[in-house]
Structure formats: C-alpha cells, structure tokens
Amino acid sequence: MQRAEERAGELAVAAADDGAADDAPAGGRLRLWLALSLGAVVLLDVVLFVVRGWTDQPAVQAWRTVCLAVTVQAMPFLLLGTALSGAINAFVPARVFTRVLPKRPVLAVPVAGLAGVVLPGCECASVPVSSSLIGRGVNPAAAFAFLLSAPAVNPVVLTATAVAFPGSPAMVLARLLASLATAFVMGWLWLWLGREKWLKPAVRHTGHRPGHSRWTEFRTGFQHDFLHAGGFLVLGAMAAATFNVAVPRSVLDAFSGSPWLSVLFLAALAIVLAVCSEADAFVAASLTGFSPTARLAFMVVGPMVDLKLIALQAGTFGRAFAFRFSAATTVVAVLSSVLIGGALL
Amino acid sequence: MKRHVQVVLLVLSGLALLHAALFTDLYLRYVKEGLRPYLIASGALLLLLGVAEAWSSYRPNAGGEHGERHEHRHEDGEHGERHGHGHGHEDGEEGEEGEEGDVGVHDHSAVPRVAWLLFLPALSLLLYAPPALGAYTASRETPKAVTEREHFDPLPAASPVPLTLTDFIGRVQQDHARDIRGRSVLLTGFVTPDKRGDGWYLTRIMISCCAADAQSVKVRVYGAQALPANTWVSVKGTWHPHGTLGTKSAEAALDALAVRKVARPVNAYTDALPLPTTR
Numbered sequence: 001m002q003r004a005e006e007r008a009g010e011l012a013v014a015a016a017d018d019g020a021a022d023d024a025p026a027g028g029r030l031r032l033w034l035a036l037s038l039g040a041v042v043l044l045d046v047v048l049f050v051v052r053g054w055t056d057q058p059a060v061q062a063w064r065t066v067c068l069a070v071t072v073q074a075m076p077f078l079l080l081g082t083a084l085s086g087a088i089n090a091f092v093p094a095r096v097f098t099r100v101l102p103k104r105p106v107l108a109v110p111v112a113g114l115a116g117v118v119l120p121g122c123e124c125a126s127v128p129v130s131s132s133l134i135g136r137g138v139n140p141a142a143a144f145a146f147l148l149s150a151p152a153v154n155p156v157v158l159t160a161t162a163v164a165f166p167g168s169p170a171m172v173l174a175r176l177l178a179s180l181a182t183a184f185v186m187g188w189l190w191l192w193l194g195r196e197k198w199l200k201p202a203v204r205h206t207g208h209r210p211g212h213s214r215w216t217e218f219r220t221g222f223q224h225d226f227l228h229a230g231g232f233l234v235l236g237a238m239a240a241a242t243f244n245v246a247v248p249r250s251v252l253d254a255f256s257g258s259p260w261l262s263v264l265f266l267a268a269l270a271i272v273l274a275v276c277s278e279a280d281a282f283v284a285a286s287l288t289g290f291s292p293t294a295r296l297a298f299m300v301v302g303p304m305v306d307l308k309l310i311a312l313q314a315g316t317f318g319r320a321f322a323f324r325f326s327a328a329t330t331v332v333a334v335l336s337s338v339l340i341g342g343a344l345l
Numbered sequence: 346m347k348r349h350v351q352v353v354l355l356v357l358s359g360l361a362l363l364h365a366a367l368f369t370d371l372y373l374r375y376v377k378e379g380l381r382p383y384l385i386a387s388g389a390l391l392l393l394l395g396v397a398e399a400w401s402s403y404r405p406n407a408g409g410e411h412g413e414r415h416e417h418r419h420e421d422g423e424h425g426e427r428h429g430h431g432h433g434h435e436d437g438e439e440g441e442e443g444e445e446g447d448v449g450v451h452d453h454s455a456v457p458r459v460a461w462l463l464f465l466p467a468l469s470l471l472l473y474a475p476p477a478l479g480a481y482t483a484s485r486e487t488p489k490a491v492t493e494r495e496h497f498d499p500l501p502a503a504s505p506v507p508l509t510l511t512d513f514i515g516r517v518q519q520d521h522a523r524d525i526r527g528r529s530v531l532l533t534g535f536v537t538p539d540k541r542g543d544g545w546y547l548t549r550i551m552i553s554c555c556a557a558d559a560q561s562v563k564v565r566v567y568g569a570q571a572l573p574a575n576t577w578v579s580v581k582g583t584w585h586p587h588g589t590l591g592t593k594s595a596e597a598a599l600d601a602l603a604v605r606k607v608a609r610p611v612n613a614y615t616d617a618l619p620l621p622t623t624r
Contacts (some may be wrong), residue, residue, distance in 0.1 A: 014424060034576045042494075044472075052436050058479075058480070058481035059481065060474050061476055061481070062482050064469065064475035065374065065475045065476065065477065065478055065556050066376065066556050066557050067466075068375050068466055068469055068474075068475060069374075069375035069376060069556035070373065070554075070555060070557050072365070072374070072376055072384065072470075072555070073376045073380065073555035073557075075362065075384070076380070076383035076384060076386065076387045076388050079387050079390060080392070131578040148381065161598065169553070194517075211484045216401070219394070219397055219398075222396060223351070223394050224356070224456055226394075227346070227351060227354065227355075227456045227460040227463065228456055228457060228459070228460060230358075230460060230462075230463045231456075231458075231459030231460040231461065231462045231463055232459055234462040234463055234465060234466060235459065237461060237466075240557065241557070244557055263511060273397070273557060273558075274557065275554070275557055275558045276553060276554050276555065276557075276558075280558075282554075282558065283558045283560075284552035286489050286490060286560055315457070315459065322564070325531055331603075
C-alpha cells in the first residue's frame with residue numbers, strides 16, 4: 001500500500017506537469033508517457049484489489065456481464081452503421097437523394113420508411129445513417145421514418161419473428177404493418193409539429209469537398225461517428241443493464257392478467273431491456289402469460305425506443321430532440337400495435 | 346478527446362474484441378456463437394482505424410495533419426485555437442461537454458468526452474472480464490416456458506438416457522404416452538440453490554442474441570446435497586413422482602441417483618445434450 005501511495009503521488013506530480021510538458025521535446029514527452037502509464041497500471045492494480053471484493057457480488061457481476069453483452073453485441077452493427085454513414089458523406093453526392101426521394105416531404109416519408117427494408121441490422125446502425133442522411137439534405141421527416149422502420153421491418157427481423165412464432169404468420173404481418181404505420185405517422189408528425197431547433201446543429205459533415213481525399217474524409221468521419229456513438233452506446237448499455245438486473249422479469253409477470261396494463265408493461269419492458277431487434281421476437285415469444293397484442297407492442301416499441309437508442313439519439317441529435325421524439329414514438333407505437341393487433345390477432 | 350487518446354482507444358477496443366473472439370472464447374459469455382466472425386471483423390477494423398489514425402497524425406509532415414483537420418467545414422473559426430489546449434478534461438460534466446463540443450467544434454479530432462466511456466468495455470474485456478450469467482440470474486427469472494409439442498419420439502433404449510432440460514420438462518409435462526416413467530435419465534446443468542435455502546435446481550441459461558435476453562430452464566433435484574451455486578453437474582436420476590405425469594401438474598423434478606461434477610461446457614448458453622464422455 002505504501003508503494004502504491006508513492007506511485008499515486010508520482011502520478012499527481014506527473015499529471016500536474018502535463019500542461020507544461022506539452023511543448024517539451026519528444027524525449028521528455030516519451031518519458032512522461034512511460035511514467036504515466038506505469039502509474040496508471042499500478043493505480044489500476046490497487047483499484048482492482050480494493051474493488052474486487054465489491055465486484056464479486058453476484059448482482060454486480062451480472063450487471064457487468066449484461067452491460068458488456070449489450071455493448072459487444074451492438075459493436076458490429078454500430079461499426080456497420082457508422083461506416084455506412086461515413087461512406088454516404090464522402091462518396092454519395094447530395095443530388096442522389098433529392099433525385100430518388102419524392103420532392104414533396106409528405107410523399108418522401110413513406111418512401112423512406114419503405115426503404116428501411118434494405119438495411120438489415122440492428123437499431124444502433126440506423127441512428128448514424130439517418131443523421132448523415134439529414135446532413136446530405138434529406139428532409140428530417142423522411143430520415144426519421146427511415147430511422148424507425150429500418151431496424152423494425154427488415155427481412156432478418158421478420159424472419160426471426162416467423163421463427164419465434166411458428167404457426168402464426170399473422171404476427172409477422174401485424175409486426176410489419178404496425179411498425180411501418182408507426183414510422184409513417186412519426187414522419188408526418190414531424191412535418192406537422194417538428195421544430196428544427198430541437199435538432200442540435202448536428203450536420204457534422206458537409207460531404208465531399210473538392211481537393212480533398214475522399215478516403216481520408218471517409219476515415220475521419222467514420223472514426224468520429226464511431227467514437228461519438230460508441231460512448232453513448234456504453235451509456236445506454238449501462239442503463240439497460242441496470243434495469244435488467246434490478247427488475248427481474250418475474251416482477252412483470254404480475255401484470256399479465258390485465259389486458260390494458262399488460263400492453264403498457266410490455267412496452268415499458270421493451271424500453272428498459274434494450275434487447276436487439278433481431279432477438280426481441282424470441283423474448284416476446286417467451287412471455288407466454290401475455291396477450292398477443294401486448295407481445296406485438298413489445299416487438300414494435302423495442303426496435304424504435306429503448307434506453308440505448310435514447311442515449312444514441314441524444315448524442316447524435318441532441319437531448320431536446322431525443323426525449324420528445326422517443327416519448328411520441330412510444331405513444332404512436334403502442335396505439336398502432338393496439339389497433340393493428342386488435343384487428344389481426 | 347486528443348488524437349493520441351483516440352488512437353489508444355481504437356487500438357484497445359480492437360484488441361479487446363480480437364482477444365474476446367479470436368484468441369479466446371470469452372465472447373461466449375456475452376453473445377451467441379454466430380456473432381464470432383462479425384466480432385473478429387469489427388476488432389480488425391478498429392485496429393486498422395487506430396493504426397491509420399496513428400499513421401496520419403504522427404506523419405513527419407505536420408502540415409498534412411493540419412490540412413486534414415480543415416477538410417471539414419466549421420461553422421465557427423475558433424476551433425483552431427481550441428485544438429491545442431482547449432480540451433481540458435477536468436471541468437464540466439460529461440453530457441454538457443458532449444453537446445457543447447459538438448455544437449461549437451466540427452472538428453473530427455474533437456470527439457466528445459462521452460467517448461471515454463468506450464474504455465470501460467475495452468479494459469473490462471482485456472483485464473477483468475465478468476463471468477457468464479449463472480445462478481444469480483436464474484434464481485430471479487421466471488423459468489422459460491417449454492414449447493408445446495404434439496409428438497414425442499419414443500425414448501432411446503440407453504440407460505441412463507441423456508436428455509436436455511427442455512426435453513425432460515416437455516416429456517414430463519406433455520407426453521401423454523408417459524414414456525419417461527421409471528426411466529433413468531442423465532441431465533447436465535449448473536446448480537442454482539433454492540432461494541429459501543432448501544434444495545436446489547439443475548439449471549441452464551439460454552440466450553437468443555446476447556446475455557441481455559437470457560432465459561433459464563430449471564429442474565428441481567431431490568435426494569442429493571446441493572453443491573455450491575454455479576457448479577456444473579451431471580445428474581443421473583428418475584422423475585420425482587409429484588402431480589400427474591404427462592400433464593401440467595407434473596413437477597419438473599428429478600430423484601437423483603448420482604450427481605457428478607462436470608466441466609463447464611465451452612458454449613454454456615445453450616440447452617445441449619450431456620456428452621457421454623467425461624467432460
């Protein structure tokens with residue numbers, strides 16, 4: 001412990017020197033970094049030693065496992081999404097989108113919503129992509145319809161739903177229709193009530209600029225978006241893990257009796273559990289005590305609103321937007337699941 | 346976030362993913378097996394990004410670095426000053442900084458401070474990876490419902506018959522032919538002590554994507570002392586007669602004849618058949 005305190009002292013001194021050393025020659029900087037990393041390693045050892053007793057609690061371990069699981073599971077999808085977003089910025093000229101999408105935003109919303117089918121992946125990928133679409137001049141309403149529908153109606157998710165609910169194709173159809181309806185309504189709602197000022201001036205990229213390397217633009221945009229969204233992903237994973245561990249699913253079974261409460265509770269469960277959209281059908285299928293409509297609500301709300309998505313959206317579009325948009329999406333998604341579920345299931 | 350920190354972060358994250366998915370089986374504690382190639386590709390990509398960033402920022406012609414930073418248009422002209430020393434990491438709370446950093450500075454080297462959080466999963470995987478979910482989670486969840494089946498093939502003649510927990514529960518509660526009656530079966534899972542402190546369950550946790558969607562199946566074991574929680578065991582036994590066999594009233598339970606410690610399976614988040622070998 002004595003040694004560790006000495007190290008900590010050194011570390012503090014080294015840290016204090018940090019500012020002054022900024023202009024120091026390379027040799028001094030190297031030594032500083034060696035000292036810093038040595039100090040960090042020792043400090044980490046001490047912290048681990050002290051904290052280990054606490055982290056060996058099964059609840060803390062389960063929390064860390066779930067947190068890491070959400071992050072690791074989302075990582076490839078996040079990379080895919082941010083790479084796609086970087087590529088759109090660097091390689092796709094803005095006129096492509098204005099040519100492909102209908103001029104009138106009212107029509108652009110359903111077209112963009114249907115286009116969501118082509119991005120098979122989890123919801124983490126669609127946030128950076130739709131952000132870069134807005135940056136390329138796509139109407140935000142259309143971009144948001146795409147943001148909501150892409151993770152909810154793609155072929156992978158629909159296939160998973162069919163596998164999880166064998167013998168009930170109505171569930172697949174209901175999921176497709178309710179998700180598309182939610183995406184369209186949210187797009188139109190944005191046209192009607194949305195304010196640009198809720199959106200953070202998030203247009204980080206301006207696309208390709210003449211005289212610069214497209215590849216460098218791609219790489220730096222990709223890297224920036226990944227680090228940015230990744231941080232928020234970890235934040236969301238922590239929140240989701242907290243609920244996952246703190247609220248056992250058995251508690252929610254208590255509400256399976258009432259048809260109205262059960263819809264609301266499964267919608268709330270989808271928000272706090274933050275299960276990937278490719279897996280949520282299996283979770284929904286396992287919630288056997290609940291009505292089909294409640295389970296439909298779970299699958300419609302989940303890919304559109306959950307804790308990690310709210311964190312990602314807050315980071316990308318700003319908090320003012322994320323909370324309003326998520327709240328409205330939840331209401332619209334629950335309503336459309338109830339209506340379509342009531343008609344089909 | 347300074348550029349060299351970004352390099353360290355990207356390289357560490359890449360190494361962490363490669364460590365978890367390529368060099369070890371760590372990833373199986375968190376996600377399903379099928380994700381492995383994607384995790385390896387992600388790790389390699391992150392490593393590549395880190396190396397590219399390091400190469401571009403430590404290149405001898407500093408002018409190039411500077412020029413690159415200007416490739417993206419900036420709404421305000423102050424980012425140039427901000428770059429060198431404007432990134433104090435001591436003041437302001439995380440979220441505020443994230444917003445402000447993004448609104449004011451459209452500089453790709455100015456990644457908001459929230460990105461520091463990415464160090465947590467990377468270091469966690471590299472240095473102190475948490476264990477797979479186990480008895481704690483299983484004891485808190487309602488067991489997963491076993492899917493309804495119309496038809497059960499006759500049990501093989503072997504004795505004991507190796508079964509998965511799901512198959513055993515299905516046969517006990519749904520098989521009208523009651524094939525399981527009097528048969529000696531072999532089940533493998535881990536020990537979950539009963540919350541009230543008497544008795545224990547043989548348990549398996551299954552995931553469909555990652556550990557956040559974990560579900561468990563349990564079979565109560567009678568006639569054997571509980572081993573410590575999370576011990577992997579293989580139990581030979583017969584159905585514990587309680588309730589009417591072949592209906593929902595039958596308890597998914599086993600009268601143990603023999604309990605043997607076994608090694609934890611590599612891919613533990615499945616309900617696989619116990620292997621006949623000494624695993």
